[in-house]
Amino acid sequence: MNLDALRIRVQTLLAAASLTVLTAAFPSIAAERTYPANPHTDGPTAVARARVAADVLMSSYDPDKAWFPSSWWNSAVALQTIGDYMQRTGDRRYLGQLDNTFEKDQGVFPAGVLSGDPLLGNFTSQAIDDTEWWGLTWVEAYDLTGNPKYLNMAVTIANYVYGYWDTSTCGGGVWWNAQRTYKNAVTNGLWIRLTAELHNRIPGDTLWLSRSSTAWAWFQGSGMINANGLVNDGLTNACTNNGQTVWTYNQGMAIGAGLELWRATRDPQILASVRRLADAAIGPNALVTDGILTESCDATNQTCDDNGKQFKGIFMRYWTDLVDTTHDPRYAAFLEQQAESIWNNDRDAAGRLGTRWSGATNDNNPNVFDWHTQASALSALIGDVPKLTPWESLAATMSPAQPVIMPPASGDTSIAIDLGVSATGFFPLQARASIDAPSGWSTSPQTTQVRLQPHGIANPVSSTTPLQVTVPSSATDGHYMVTANVTAAGMNFTTQADVLIAHKIDFDTGTVDETPWLFDPDGSQSNGVQNRFADGTTHFTYLFPFPVDTTSAQVTLTIDNQFLVQVSTDNETWTTVLEEDQHVHDGSNKAARTIDLTPYLGNASNGSKPIYLKVSDSFPSEGWGGRVYHVTANIVE
Template sequence: MKLEALRIRVRTLLVAAALAVTATATKAIEPVYPTNPRVDGSTAVARARVAADVLMNSYEPGKAWFPSSWWNSAVALQTIGDYMQRTGDRRYLAQLDNTFEKDKGVFPPGVLSGDPLLGNFTSRAIDDSAWWGLTWLQAYDLTRNPKYLDMAITIANYVDGYWDTSTCGGGVWWNAERTYKNAVTNGLWIRLTAELHNHIPGDQQWLARSRTAWAWFQHSGMINAGGLVNDGLTDACTNNGQNVWTYNQGLAIGAGLELWRATRDPAILASVRRLADAAIGPNGLATDGVLTESCDAATQTCDDNGKQFKGIFMRYWTDLVDTTGDNRYAAFLEQQAQSIWNDDRDAAGSLGTRWSGATSDEHPNVFDWRTQASALSALIGNVPIPTPMTSLAATMSPAQPVIMPAASGATAIAMDLGATATGFLPLQTLISIDVPAGWNVSPRAAQSRLQPHGNATPVSGTVPLQVTVPSSATDGHHMITANLMAAGLHFTTQADVLVAHKIDFDTGTVDENPWLFDADGSQSNGVQNRFADGNAHFTYRFPFPADTTSAQVTLTIDAEFVVQVSADNQHWTTVLQEDRRITDGSNKADRSIDLIPYLGAPANGSRPLYLKVSDAFPDDGWGGRVYHVAATIVE
């Protein structure tokens, strides 16, 4: 077995050796590894890179955040920081700095957060403020720019103002109104203060605060008899029995690990292990070995907050694996990464909220930037240390094309196979393409020479493909597979071609994805729901058959909408517009549009039409919201 496949973690061995003897002694330890199959290190890097690139496609450089979510954006940016730190890829440092410079000021409610932002990434939400503190410590680790460390200190000083011993003997309040003491805020506080101590030479103040907070948390009652962390405390300062969210468990583990690094107190590490063992025990947080949030049940849908909880758990679980070298913890991490990649990923590299891949009609598996950031954390953790310098990854574009074949004649799809690589030696990459029976692709085999220069900026290359779909192709999903090999590396990527003779889908579901040409800042916060506020919009592409003689689309739509159509995605005609300021959904209705006057000339077997929805009144945040799209077509 290759050395990389053994995932030998240098820092892990050093720490484990120290634990085995004393805090100052060292001793070689023979690692024990799980017996389940493991992905090789180079492939783990490649998978993380593909997923990170998909996440950053949702980053909005103008507002310098991810759409419509303040604390979630902090966590997503910290995840990208984790990715860069783990892999050596440094392409997204500019986005971190863009957010720092653009969003550090004062903002009224509704601009970046529902709360007013007080400056320096603080607000009435104390936990939100602490998330940003951790994000800027991550940026400092990556760049050593002191402005990031200074900001983290500023934020921590703000949070410290909400430590209060007059209620429940201690703990940080969750909000500025001082109504609730909970696990997330205090887990964040312990981690943040311990990290500050470990970043500031000679510090004693932050260490003392972290020790005090840890001791209070351990005896607060939030950790139940089973070793799991409930959400918070009642007004009577007892465990409120509310849900055991994965991120609370993960933060408790991460808080203890950072404080252990500061103190080398074995009692702290023992407490961390109890929390970890409870998480993966028979009454823990996994179902069939896969980390599962309570809202991942087939009868539920996670809200926008819950979508990111498991990723936070995995960030600190990765720290646990790195720190202890325990093969049980490593095996659990590996299982999450494998399940995500094999069962919870679509052809576009999007990762869903249910890592098992489970779905249902009423509560489908959801894919968005929050779920992407969450699952990415497990893929990052699966990258071994030391990081393999050489890797090969690939994607196809478009990854989810739609074909609506004419009654006769073939339909052509122009696609690009993009490959990326890291390393220091040229890679002569051999490529083979597989298509369904009766389909054609040109070229079927190709070579691409990639010349990487390290891993800070992966090098890329593109091979154009021409796929021909026969008119006899059956409706449904058809996979095009590209296999790449170079110097012992291999990677497989796919495109998922939807062949359809009708258009009928709910928005906010996986059925919408192939038709969604450009999401452009639009949002979906539930099944049958996509909306575009302010200057955002979303565009569907309908590749009607070349012999289409009649086409009508019906939208179930409400709020302050503008609907436009185009044959070329450049010249637009407004076909529907709400001229009233309606924010309560009272104008929800089915509205139909005759599309024939707007279809372009037949080309490559289709007559494409683009349909764009935007906001009639960008100033008030109630843009067009679509629930269902259907079209009738006559050929």
């Protein structure tokens, strides 16, 4: 019997034995969904896709401030998403980041440090819904680790939130904020879910179950669920449905709240209500366009803000719970459809996932890719992973995933790309990678063998193989794909590098056109299309690989606020070329400023004359750093 046959035989026996034990302990597990609803995505591939996307998300995590830059409640949701990923796949590499956030961010912080509101300690603030998101995150951490400090923190948070349950207005419900100005869907959906989760984890509890049941009954009768079964945003001052937007996260949160309470009570009426909410969500004229979950701000004439970017992921977290609980093939098929569309239509070569899961874009309102959209779309990929996690998986990436080549007038240009291969499992894995490049290009090597020794699923192992890609000078401007097909033990995974050939530099920041030039985003942000800014100690760096025959070059930045601009030829030694010495916080100094780069054009390196251009904050203590809108360059060869 060869190794592959032995592997399959052993895995089959292990799976059967494991399922027998689990079924004996938990009779309901026999009905669990063990494979994705759509056979086009097998279990190992679903795990691999989720791993690639999770790693991209965690590349934006700031270990010093222990969050994802400049978004407090959004960071809680992103960390819970990573917790979902670890729960679903068995990968445990990011437990340290969860604990890092718990230890560093549980204190008191003034407004503007981690949140627009002051943080009162123990992840509480005047924003009650923000506080609840952190409660759910720490329940997730408890589920992953069994460490009671996380559950205790969730209880502390829930006790704080209970102070804002108020029967004197609208007969009940939790206020949205400490000022008690609004009762809305998300705050109360979160409350029901959090209290039910606490009950389901605290032996002998009756208190949290009572509070959850009371809140569910109030929510069902509050009027926020309209005649179509959709959840509007909240209540008017007269305690009637305010008719505001049906956001996907409100619908999903209501589904998730009911599911957790159903687990606590097994009340069939609760599950029936959940199904009505779910059927309404995917019904006609609801939250789906051409089969794809669609936020109202996903319209191609709009742009979602940083909050809206994450709403669909919250919906999919609880939709996954719905699939796992009901085993309804309609719900499973919808989940699979979202994951497939994201992977096939809403992903770039760097593994980034966008805000519009259909992939729709246009010049004025392009599809946006950032850590918020990554966390959101990742939830659908996590849901696509079988509940009974495959032991083996194989994934691959290419880095840099979006390199730029600026060819000289004559002669070929070479660029280095690293092929990374990762795997989980219990057997040695011999993977074969085949590299395909555009016609007239060459790669070395064209095929390569990678040997990996996985040791389980908790810590995927990886290997990196350097590739050399040679591009002829005749290559015209545009995007070209270099593809690596990696196969091993009946598994396969395809990854690509999107090579941009460019004879000019001209892009708006905060768009997909910026990405190939953005060498190091550090902790910079883009709060909309056509801007990027770096506050405090953060920065962002562009790399311009000017052709080897370049004799002079100028770059023009449309820039404002308190900017510091530096250049380097090696990304180590920097020269200041622009600096704002006034305290400008309102963009009033916005202008196109031109920098002569000719003095910095050094010797050719790797087939180009590279210039690194870094933008940071000239007054880092104030937090109004350089903001760039547009970049162009003039080159003379």
